[in-house]
Amino acid sequence: MSATRLRTGVLLIGLVALGLTLGWSLLNLHEYGDIRGSYETQIEAAALRERRVANLDAFVNFDYRALDTLGEEFIFLTAIVGLSLVLRRLPGEVEEGQPLPMIPGRSAPAPDELTQWITPAFVPALVVLGVYVLIHGHLTPGGGFQAGAIIGSALAMIYVAFGYSAFRHTINQEKTEAVEAVAAAGYIAMGLVALASGAAFLANILPLGKTGELYSAGTIWLLNDLTGAEVSFGFLTMLAEFLRETQDRGRGDDG
Amino acid sequence: MDELPYLTAGWVFLVGLYGMATSRNLVHQVMCLSVVQSATYVLLLSSGYRQGGLAPILIDAKPGSTTFVDPVVQALALTDIVVGAAVTALLLAIIVRVWRVKHTLDPDALTREES
Amino acid sequence: MALQTGSYILVAIGALLVVLTRRPERQVVVYSLYGLLLTLLFLVIRAPDVALSELTVGSVAIPLTILVTLSKMRDPEGPE
Numbered sequence: 001m002s003a004t005r006l007r008t009g010v011l012l013i014g015l016v017a018l019g020l021t022l023g024w025s026l027l028n029l030h031e032y033g034d035i036r037g038s039y040e041t042q043i044e045a046a047a048l049r050e051r052r053v054a055n056l057d058a059f060v061n062f063d064y065r066a067l068d069t070l071g072e073e074f075i076f077l078t079a080i081v082g083l084s085l086v087l088r089r090l091p092g093e094v095e096e097g098q099p100l101p102m103i104p105g106r107s108a109p110a111p112d113e114l115t116q117w118i119t120p121a122f123v124p125a126l127v128v129l130g131v132y133v134l135i136h137g138h139l140t141p142g143g144g145f146q147a148g149a150i151i152g153s154a155l156a157m158i159y160v161a162f163g164y165s166a167f168r169h170t171i172n173q174e175k176t177e178a179v180e181a182v183a184a185a186g187y188i189a190m191g192l193v194a195l196a197s198g199a200a201f202l203a204n205i206l207p208l209g210k211t212g213e214l215y216s217a218g219t220i221w222l223l224n225d226l227t228g229a230e231v232s233f234g235f236l237t238m239l240a241e242f243l244r245e246t247q248d249r250g251r252g253d254d255g
Numbered sequence: 256m257d258e259l260p261y262l263t264a265g266w267v268f269l270v271g272l273y274g275m276a277t278s279r280n281l282v283h284q285v286m287c288l289s290v291v292q293s294a295t296y297v298l299l300l301s302s303g304y305r306q307g308g309l310a311p312i313l314i315d316a317k318p319g320s321t322t323f324v325d326p327v328v329q330a331l332a333l334t335d336i337v338v339g340a341a342v343t344a345l346l347l348a349i350i351v352r353v354w355r356v357k358h359t360l361d362p363d364a365l366t367r368e369e370s
Numbered sequence: 371m372a373l374q375t376g377s378y379i380l381v382a383i384g385a386l387l388v389v390l391t392r393r394p395e396r397q398v399v400v401y402s403l404y405g406l407l408l409t410l411l412f413l414v415i416r417a418p419d420v421a422l423s424e425l426t427v428g429s430v431a432i433p434l435t436i437l438v439t440l441s442k443m444r445d446p447e448g449p450e
Contacts, residue, residue, distance in 0.1 A: 008277065011273070011276050011277065015269050015272060015273055018269065018272070019265065019269050022265040022268065022269070023262070023265055026258075026261035026262070026264065026265050026298070027258055027261060027262075029261060029302060030302070031257060032257045032258070032259075032260050032261070032301060032304065033257075033304055033305060033306030034305070034306060035302075035303065035304075035305050035325055037325075039327070040305070040322075040323055040324075040325050040326065040327075041322075043326060043327070044311075044313070044323055044326075047313065053313075054312055054313045054314065055311070055312050055313075055419070056311035056312065056313065056323065056326035057311060057326050057329045057330045057333060057419045058330075058419075059326070060326050060327050060330040061330045061333075061334065065327075065330065068331075068334075069334060072334040072335075072338050075338050075341070075342075076337065076338050076341045079338070079341035079342050079344065079345045080341060080344075082345050082348075083341075083344055083345045083348045086345070086348040086349055086351075086352055087348050087351065087352070133422070140312065141310075141312060141418035141419045141421075141422055142419070142422060143333070143419065145333055145334055145336075145337040145423060146333065146337075146419065146422045146423050146426060148337065149337055149340070149423065149426035149427050149430075149431050150426050152431060153426055153430040153431050153434065156434055231337060234341070235431065238341070238344050238435070239434075239435075239438070241348075242344070242347075242348070242435065242438045242439065242442075243438060259375060259378050259379075260374075260378055263378040263379075263381055263382045266382050266385070267381065267382060267385040270385050270386050270389050271385065271389060273389065274388075274389030274390075279392070280392065280393070280394055282394040282397075282436060282439065282440065283392060283393075283394050283397055285436075286388065286394070286397055286398070286401050286436070287388070287389055289401070289428075289432065290385050290388050290389060290401075290404070293385070293404075293408055293428075294385075296408070296412075296420070296424070297378075297381065297408075297411065300412060300415050300417050300420060301415065303417075304415050304416065308416060309416060310416040310417065310418050311416075312418070324415070324416045324417070329417045329419055329420050330419075332417070332420045332423075333419045333420045333422075333423040336420065336423040336424055336427050336428070337423055337427055339427075340427045340431050340432050340435075343432055343435065343436075344435050347435060347436065347439040348439075350439065350443075351439060351442055351443065354443045360443070
Protein backbone atom coordinates (compact mmCIF):
# COMPACT_ATOMS: atom_id res chain seq x y z
CA MET A 1 0.00 0.00 0.00
CA SER A 2 1.48 3.31 -0.98
CA ALA A 3 -0.03 5.08 2.01
CA THR A 4 1.98 2.87 4.31
CA ARG A 5 5.11 3.37 2.24
CA LEU A 6 4.62 7.10 2.38
CA ARG A 7 4.12 6.96 6.12
CA THR A 8 7.18 4.85 6.64
CA GLY A 9 9.20 7.21 4.49
CA VAL A 10 8.10 10.23 6.46
CA LEU A 11 8.79 8.34 9.66
CA LEU A 12 12.32 7.48 8.62
CA ILE A 13 13.04 11.05 7.60
CA GLY A 14 11.75 12.23 10.95
CA LEU A 15 13.78 9.64 12.82
CA VAL A 16 16.95 10.55 10.96
CA ALA A 17 16.41 14.21 11.71
CA LEU A 18 15.72 13.42 15.36
CA GLY A 19 18.73 11.14 15.44
CA LEU A 20 21.03 13.83 14.10
CA THR A 21 19.74 16.39 16.57
CA LEU A 22 19.96 13.93 19.44
CA GLY A 23 23.44 12.90 18.43
CA TRP A 24 24.65 16.45 18.21
CA SER A 25 23.17 17.38 21.57
CA LEU A 26 24.21 14.21 23.36
CA LEU A 27 27.77 14.36 22.15
CA ASN A 28 27.98 17.89 23.46
CA LEU A 29 27.34 16.68 26.98
CA HIS A 30 30.26 16.37 29.31
CA GLU A 31 32.79 13.61 28.84
CA TYR A 32 31.47 10.32 30.05
CA GLY A 33 32.80 9.77 33.55
CA ASP A 34 33.82 13.33 34.15
CA ILE A 35 31.02 15.13 35.88
CA ARG A 36 31.54 18.82 36.23
CA GLY A 37 29.69 19.79 39.29
CA SER A 38 30.26 19.90 42.95
CA TYR A 39 26.99 18.95 44.44
CA GLU A 40 27.84 15.26 44.78
CA THR A 41 30.43 16.00 47.40
CA GLN A 42 28.02 18.38 49.08
CA ILE A 43 25.32 15.75 49.20
CA GLU A 44 27.69 13.14 50.49
CA ALA A 45 28.96 15.41 53.22
CA ALA A 46 25.46 16.53 54.11
CA ALA A 47 24.22 12.97 54.23
CA LEU A 48 26.79 11.74 56.64
CA ARG A 49 27.29 14.84 58.71
CA GLU A 50 23.80 16.23 58.92
CA ARG A 51 21.55 13.25 58.60
CA ARG A 52 23.68 10.19 59.34
CA VAL A 53 22.19 8.16 56.55
CA ALA A 54 24.14 5.64 54.52
CA ASN A 55 22.15 5.24 51.33
CA LEU A 56 22.55 8.44 49.37
CA ASP A 57 19.72 7.66 46.96
CA ALA A 58 17.28 7.20 49.79
CA PHE A 59 18.61 10.37 51.34
CA VAL A 60 17.99 12.33 48.17
CA ASN A 61 14.61 10.75 47.68
CA PHE A 62 13.22 11.11 51.17
CA ASP A 63 14.96 14.07 52.62
CA TYR A 64 16.47 16.54 50.19
CA ARG A 65 13.93 15.99 47.46
CA ALA A 66 11.10 14.47 49.43
CA LEU A 67 8.62 16.66 47.61
CA ASP A 68 9.54 15.06 44.29
CA THR A 69 9.02 11.64 45.80
CA LEU A 70 5.61 12.77 46.99
CA GLY A 71 4.80 13.67 43.42
CA GLU A 72 6.09 10.37 42.07
CA GLU A 73 4.15 8.44 44.65
CA PHE A 74 1.00 10.23 43.65
CA ILE A 75 1.61 9.54 39.98
CA PHE A 76 1.66 5.91 40.99
CA LEU A 77 -1.51 6.26 43.01
CA THR A 78 -3.24 8.12 40.19
CA ALA A 79 -2.26 5.47 37.70
CA ILE A 80 -3.75 2.78 39.92
CA VAL A 81 -6.90 4.82 40.44
CA GLY A 82 -7.17 5.42 36.72
CA LEU A 83 -6.72 1.74 36.07
CA SER A 84 -9.50 0.86 38.49
CA LEU A 85 -11.66 3.48 36.85
CA VAL A 86 -11.07 2.20 33.35
CA LEU A 87 -11.71 -1.39 34.37
CA ARG A 88 -14.80 -0.70 36.44
CA ARG A 89 -18.05 -2.38 35.67
CA LEU A 90 -19.89 -0.29 33.12
CA PRO A 91 -23.70 -0.23 32.98
CA GLY A 92 -24.72 -3.15 30.89
CA GLU A 93 -21.97 -5.50 31.96
CA VAL A 94 -22.67 -8.49 34.11
CA GLU A 95 -22.12 -8.48 37.78
CA GLU A 96 -19.11 -10.51 38.72
CA GLY A 97 -20.49 -13.94 39.36
CA GLN A 98 -18.93 -17.11 40.62
CA PRO A 99 -15.38 -17.36 39.40
CA LEU A 100 -15.57 -19.82 36.56
CA PRO A 101 -12.69 -22.15 36.04
CA MET A 102 -12.97 -21.86 32.33
CA ILE A 103 -14.66 -19.66 29.85
CA PRO A 104 -15.92 -21.58 26.82
CA GLY A 105 -13.62 -21.19 23.89
CA ARG A 106 -10.56 -20.84 26.06
CA SER A 107 -8.58 -23.74 27.45
CA ALA A 108 -6.73 -23.35 30.69
CA PRO A 109 -3.49 -25.26 31.20
CA ALA A 110 -3.39 -27.81 33.98
CA PRO A 111 -1.99 -26.44 37.22
CA ASP A 112 1.69 -27.10 37.42
CA GLU A 113 2.70 -29.32 40.30
CA LEU A 114 6.20 -28.01 40.63
CA THR A 115 4.96 -24.45 40.92
CA GLN A 116 2.48 -25.52 43.56
CA TRP A 117 5.23 -27.18 45.52
CA ILE A 118 7.71 -24.36 45.56
CA THR A 119 5.31 -21.45 45.94
CA PRO A 120 4.47 -22.03 49.63
CA ALA A 121 8.20 -22.08 50.32
CA PHE A 122 9.14 -19.13 48.16
CA VAL A 123 6.38 -16.63 48.74
CA PRO A 124 6.99 -16.08 52.46
CA ALA A 125 10.74 -15.88 51.84
CA LEU A 126 10.24 -13.32 49.10
CA VAL A 127 7.91 -11.25 51.25
CA VAL A 128 10.46 -11.31 54.07
CA LEU A 129 13.15 -10.29 51.57
CA GLY A 130 10.93 -7.46 50.40
CA VAL A 131 10.31 -6.25 53.92
CA TYR A 132 14.05 -6.48 54.64
CA VAL A 133 14.87 -4.41 51.57
CA LEU A 134 12.20 -1.96 52.65
CA ILE A 135 13.19 -1.31 56.22
CA HIS A 136 16.91 -1.24 55.45
CA GLY A 137 16.30 1.18 52.64
CA HIS A 138 18.28 3.96 54.19
CA LEU A 139 21.26 1.73 54.92
CA THR A 140 21.68 -0.57 51.93
CA PRO A 141 20.43 -0.42 48.36
CA GLY A 142 16.71 -0.62 48.44
CA GLY A 143 13.88 1.44 49.70
CA GLY A 144 10.20 1.93 49.27
CA PHE A 145 9.86 1.66 45.53
CA GLN A 146 12.02 -1.40 45.04
CA ALA A 147 10.54 -3.26 47.97
CA GLY A 148 7.04 -2.47 46.82
CA ALA A 149 7.74 -4.07 43.47
CA ILE A 150 9.30 -7.11 45.15
CA ILE A 151 6.38 -7.71 47.50
CA GLY A 152 3.81 -7.13 44.78
CA SER A 153 5.49 -9.57 42.44
CA ALA A 154 6.01 -12.13 45.18
CA LEU A 155 2.34 -12.28 46.05
CA ALA A 156 1.51 -12.60 42.38
CA MET A 157 3.11 -16.03 42.53
CA ILE A 158 0.05 -17.17 44.42
CA TYR A 159 -2.03 -16.46 41.37
CA VAL A 160 0.43 -18.17 39.06
CA ALA A 161 0.56 -21.33 41.13
CA PHE A 162 -2.90 -21.70 42.55
CA GLY A 163 -5.25 -19.79 40.35
CA TYR A 164 -7.57 -16.90 40.81
CA SER A 165 -9.66 -18.11 43.74
CA ALA A 166 -6.61 -18.65 45.92
CA PHE A 167 -5.35 -15.19 45.02
CA ARG A 168 -8.72 -13.73 45.81
CA HIS A 169 -8.78 -15.40 49.19
CA THR A 170 -5.34 -14.09 50.06
CA ILE A 171 -5.63 -10.57 48.75
CA ASN A 172 -8.72 -8.67 49.67
CA GLN A 173 -8.95 -5.85 47.20
CA GLU A 174 -10.80 -3.42 49.43
CA LYS A 175 -8.16 -3.80 52.07
CA THR A 176 -5.25 -3.27 49.71
CA GLU A 177 -6.88 -0.16 48.30
CA ALA A 178 -7.49 1.14 51.80
CA VAL A 179 -3.91 0.54 52.93
CA GLU A 180 -2.53 2.13 49.77
CA ALA A 181 -4.60 5.24 50.29
CA VAL A 182 -3.77 5.44 53.99
CA ALA A 183 -0.04 5.10 53.29
CA ALA A 184 -0.14 7.83 50.68
CA ALA A 185 -2.04 10.06 53.07
CA GLY A 186 0.42 9.17 55.80
CA TYR A 187 3.24 10.58 53.71
CA ILE A 188 1.46 13.91 53.50
CA ALA A 189 0.54 13.72 57.17
CA MET A 190 4.22 13.28 58.02
CA GLY A 191 4.99 16.38 56.02
CA LEU A 192 2.26 18.32 57.76
CA VAL A 193 3.58 17.19 61.13
CA ALA A 194 6.95 18.59 60.15
CA LEU A 195 5.22 21.80 59.11
CA ALA A 196 3.32 21.99 62.37
CA SER A 197 6.48 21.55 64.38
CA GLY A 198 7.95 24.67 62.87
CA ALA A 199 10.21 23.26 60.16
CA ALA A 200 9.56 23.12 56.43
CA PHE A 201 7.11 20.72 54.82
CA LEU A 202 8.56 17.20 54.85
CA ALA A 203 11.63 18.33 56.74
CA ASN A 204 13.59 15.84 58.74
CA ILE A 205 12.50 16.39 62.29
CA LEU A 206 12.88 13.09 64.10
CA PRO A 207 15.98 12.34 66.15
CA LEU A 208 18.91 11.29 64.07
CA GLY A 209 20.44 8.40 65.94
CA LYS A 210 23.62 6.63 64.96
CA THR A 211 24.56 5.89 61.37
CA GLY A 212 23.89 2.32 60.39
CA GLU A 213 21.17 1.63 62.88
CA LEU A 214 17.68 0.83 61.82
CA TYR A 215 16.05 3.84 63.39
CA SER A 216 18.51 6.45 62.32
CA ALA A 217 18.37 9.41 60.00
CA GLY A 218 15.23 11.03 61.20
CA THR A 219 12.12 10.81 59.12
CA ILE A 220 13.79 8.97 56.26
CA TRP A 221 12.91 5.49 57.45
CA LEU A 222 9.35 6.54 58.17
CA LEU A 223 8.73 8.08 54.78
CA ASN A 224 10.52 5.12 53.25
CA ASP A 225 8.22 2.63 54.96
CA LEU A 226 5.11 4.58 54.06
CA THR A 227 6.18 4.72 50.45
CA GLY A 228 6.93 1.01 50.48
CA ALA A 229 3.51 0.24 51.85
CA GLU A 230 1.88 2.42 49.27
CA VAL A 231 3.77 0.96 46.32
CA SER A 232 3.40 -2.68 47.36
CA PHE A 233 -0.29 -2.43 48.07
CA GLY A 234 -0.68 -0.43 44.90
CA PHE A 235 0.86 -3.26 42.92
CA LEU A 236 -1.45 -5.73 44.64
CA THR A 237 -4.47 -3.58 43.87
CA MET A 238 -3.38 -3.36 40.27
CA LEU A 239 -3.02 -7.12 40.02
CA ALA A 240 -6.32 -7.75 41.76
CA GLU A 241 -8.03 -5.34 39.40
CA PHE A 242 -6.59 -6.98 36.31
CA LEU A 243 -7.25 -10.48 37.54
CA ARG A 244 -10.80 -9.73 38.56
CA GLU A 245 -11.43 -9.04 34.95
CA THR A 246 -10.61 -12.55 33.86
CA GLN A 247 -13.75 -13.81 35.44
CA ASP A 248 -17.01 -13.99 33.63
CA ARG A 249 -16.85 -10.38 32.54
CA GLY A 250 -16.83 -10.77 28.83
CA ARG A 251 -20.26 -12.27 28.75
CA GLY A 252 -22.55 -9.37 29.24
CA ASP A 253 -21.24 -6.62 27.05
CA ASP A 254 -21.88 -6.46 23.34
CA GLY A 255 -21.50 -10.13 22.90
CA MET B 256 34.71 4.70 23.26
CA ASP B 257 33.62 7.69 25.21
CA GLU B 258 30.58 8.47 23.15
CA LEU B 259 29.14 4.98 23.41
CA PRO B 260 26.88 5.56 26.43
CA TYR B 261 25.17 8.59 24.98
CA LEU B 262 24.93 7.03 21.55
CA THR B 263 23.37 3.94 23.07
CA ALA B 264 20.75 6.05 24.80
CA GLY B 265 19.96 7.86 21.58
CA TRP B 266 19.89 4.61 19.61
CA VAL B 267 17.52 2.90 22.03
CA PHE B 268 15.26 5.95 21.96
CA LEU B 269 15.08 5.95 18.18
CA VAL B 270 14.62 2.22 17.94
CA GLY B 271 11.76 2.36 20.41
CA LEU B 272 10.14 5.23 18.53
CA TYR B 273 10.43 3.35 15.28
CA GLY B 274 8.83 0.33 16.90
CA MET B 275 5.98 2.40 18.26
CA ALA B 276 5.27 4.11 14.96
CA THR B 277 5.35 0.99 12.80
CA SER B 278 3.57 -1.24 15.24
CA ARG B 279 0.54 -3.28 14.30
CA ASN B 280 -0.43 -4.38 17.75
CA LEU B 281 -1.28 -2.13 20.65
CA VAL B 282 0.44 -4.31 23.25
CA HIS B 283 3.60 -4.33 21.14
CA GLN B 284 3.35 -0.55 21.07
CA VAL B 285 3.14 -0.35 24.84
CA MET B 286 6.27 -2.42 25.21
CA CYS B 287 8.10 -0.23 22.72
CA LEU B 288 7.05 2.74 24.83
CA SER B 289 8.68 1.00 27.75
CA VAL B 290 11.85 0.65 25.68
CA VAL B 291 11.79 4.39 24.94
CA GLN B 292 11.50 5.06 28.67
CA SER B 293 14.46 2.80 29.34
CA ALA B 294 16.53 4.96 26.99
CA THR B 295 15.97 7.89 29.31
CA TYR B 296 17.17 5.86 32.27
CA VAL B 297 20.33 4.90 30.42
CA LEU B 298 20.95 8.55 29.55
CA LEU B 299 20.35 9.72 33.11
CA LEU B 300 22.64 7.18 34.65
CA SER B 301 25.36 7.62 32.07
CA SER B 302 25.41 11.34 32.66
CA GLY B 303 25.84 10.73 36.35
CA TYR B 304 28.74 8.35 36.12
CA ARG B 305 32.08 9.38 37.49
CA GLN B 306 35.24 7.59 36.51
CA GLY B 307 36.54 5.76 39.56
CA GLY B 308 33.47 6.61 41.60
CA LEU B 309 31.81 4.18 43.92
CA ALA B 310 28.18 3.28 44.30
CA PRO B 311 26.48 5.88 46.48
CA ILE B 312 26.22 3.82 49.65
CA LEU B 313 28.34 5.05 52.51
CA ILE B 314 29.81 2.14 54.38
CA ASP B 315 32.38 3.12 56.95
CA ALA B 316 33.44 6.05 54.84
CA LYS B 317 34.55 9.33 56.19
CA PRO B 318 33.10 12.24 54.27
CA GLY B 319 35.42 13.37 51.55
CA SER B 320 37.63 10.31 51.45
CA THR B 321 36.14 8.65 48.38
CA THR B 322 34.31 9.93 45.38
CA PHE B 323 30.89 8.67 44.48
CA VAL B 324 28.85 8.61 41.36
CA ASP B 325 26.04 11.09 41.24
CA PRO B 326 23.20 9.99 43.53
CA VAL B 327 20.62 12.50 42.36
CA VAL B 328 20.16 11.00 38.91
CA GLN B 329 19.96 7.55 40.46
CA ALA B 330 17.25 8.74 42.79
CA LEU B 331 15.33 10.12 39.81
CA ALA B 332 15.75 6.95 37.78
CA LEU B 333 14.68 4.51 40.45
CA THR B 334 11.37 6.18 41.19
CA ASP B 335 10.87 6.64 37.49
CA ILE B 336 11.12 2.93 36.75
CA VAL B 337 8.43 1.92 39.19
CA VAL B 338 6.11 4.73 38.18
CA GLY B 339 6.64 3.79 34.55
CA ALA B 340 5.35 0.34 35.37
CA ALA B 341 2.15 1.77 36.80
CA VAL B 342 1.60 3.94 33.75
CA THR B 343 2.17 0.91 31.52
CA ALA B 344 -0.49 -0.92 33.51
CA LEU B 345 -2.89 1.96 32.96
CA LEU B 346 -2.26 1.84 29.23
CA LEU B 347 -2.89 -1.89 29.24
CA ALA B 348 -6.20 -1.37 31.01
CA ILE B 349 -7.23 1.06 28.28
CA ILE B 350 -6.18 -1.49 25.67
CA VAL B 351 -8.39 -4.10 27.30
CA ARG B 352 -11.33 -1.73 27.07
CA VAL B 353 -10.59 -0.98 23.45
CA TRP B 354 -10.45 -4.66 22.69
CA ARG B 355 -13.78 -5.25 24.34
CA VAL B 356 -15.47 -2.79 22.05
CA LYS B 357 -13.58 -3.14 18.80
CA HIS B 358 -12.21 -6.69 18.99
CA THR B 359 -9.06 -5.63 17.24
CA LEU B 360 -5.64 -4.57 18.45
CA ASP B 361 -4.43 -3.06 15.22
CA PRO B 362 -3.88 0.70 15.45
CA ASP B 363 -4.42 1.04 11.72
CA ALA B 364 -7.73 -0.75 11.87
CA LEU B 365 -8.81 1.42 14.73
CA THR B 366 -8.15 4.63 12.84
CA ARG B 367 -9.56 3.29 9.60
CA GLU B 368 -12.91 2.60 11.19
CA GLU B 369 -13.53 6.17 12.01
CA SER B 370 -13.11 7.52 8.51
CA MET C 371 35.83 -0.55 31.25
CA ALA C 372 35.38 -3.38 28.81
CA LEU C 373 32.51 -4.57 30.95
CA GLN C 374 30.79 -1.25 30.52
CA THR C 375 31.34 -1.16 26.79
CA GLY C 376 29.99 -4.67 26.47
CA SER C 377 26.95 -3.85 28.58
CA TYR C 378 26.08 -0.81 26.50
CA ILE C 379 26.38 -2.78 23.29
CA LEU C 380 24.23 -5.57 24.69
CA VAL C 381 21.56 -3.08 25.72
CA ALA C 382 21.54 -1.57 22.25
CA ILE C 383 21.18 -4.98 20.62
CA GLY C 384 18.55 -5.99 23.16
CA ALA C 385 16.42 -2.95 22.46
CA LEU C 386 16.51 -3.72 18.75
CA LEU C 387 15.45 -7.29 19.40
CA VAL C 388 12.57 -6.21 21.62
CA VAL C 389 11.24 -3.92 18.94
CA LEU C 390 11.68 -6.41 16.12
CA THR C 391 9.71 -9.14 17.89
CA ARG C 392 6.26 -8.41 16.65
CA ARG C 393 4.02 -10.80 18.49
CA PRO C 394 3.31 -9.68 22.05
CA GLU C 395 3.51 -13.13 23.61
CA ARG C 396 7.06 -13.53 22.35
CA GLN C 397 7.98 -9.94 22.89
CA VAL C 398 7.24 -10.31 26.58
CA VAL C 399 9.99 -12.87 27.00
CA VAL C 400 12.47 -10.78 25.02
CA TYR C 401 11.49 -7.77 27.09
CA SER C 402 12.12 -9.67 30.27
CA LEU C 403 15.61 -10.54 29.06
CA TYR C 404 16.14 -6.93 28.04
CA GLY C 405 15.28 -5.96 31.61
CA LEU C 406 18.02 -8.31 32.75
CA LEU C 407 20.52 -6.69 30.38
CA LEU C 408 19.54 -3.28 31.68
CA THR C 409 20.03 -4.49 35.23
CA LEU C 410 23.51 -5.65 34.34
CA LEU C 411 24.26 -2.28 32.78
CA PHE C 412 22.98 -0.39 35.80
CA LEU C 413 25.09 -2.53 38.10
CA VAL C 414 28.20 -1.89 36.07
CA ILE C 415 27.44 1.85 36.13
CA ARG C 416 27.55 1.68 39.94
CA ALA C 417 23.82 2.15 40.44
CA PRO C 418 22.62 -0.73 42.64
CA ASP C 419 19.37 0.93 43.67
CA VAL C 420 18.32 1.46 40.09
CA ALA C 421 19.41 -2.05 39.18
CA LEU C 422 17.18 -3.46 41.91
CA SER C 423 14.25 -1.42 40.65
CA GLU C 424 14.77 -2.45 37.07
CA LEU C 425 15.17 -6.10 37.98
CA THR C 426 11.87 -6.44 39.77
CA VAL C 427 9.87 -4.12 37.56
CA GLY C 428 11.27 -4.85 34.13
CA SER C 429 11.72 -8.57 34.45
CA VAL C 430 8.81 -9.54 36.66
CA ALA C 431 6.14 -6.94 37.24
CA ILE C 432 5.67 -5.61 33.73
CA PRO C 433 5.80 -8.99 31.95
CA LEU C 434 3.33 -10.34 34.50
CA THR C 435 0.91 -7.49 33.86
CA ILE C 436 1.25 -7.86 30.12
CA LEU C 437 0.68 -11.59 30.22
CA VAL C 438 -2.40 -11.18 32.38
CA THR C 439 -3.67 -8.58 29.93
CA LEU C 440 -2.99 -10.84 26.96
CA SER C 441 -4.83 -13.67 28.65
CA LYS C 442 -7.93 -11.53 28.86
CA MET C 443 -7.97 -10.73 25.21
CA ARG C 444 -8.29 -14.27 23.98
CA ASP C 445 -11.18 -14.98 21.82
CA PRO C 446 -12.00 -17.68 19.26
CA GLU C 447 -11.12 -15.26 16.52
CA GLY C 448 -8.07 -14.08 18.44
CA PRO C 449 -6.53 -10.60 18.64
CA GLU C 450 -4.59 -9.58 15.61
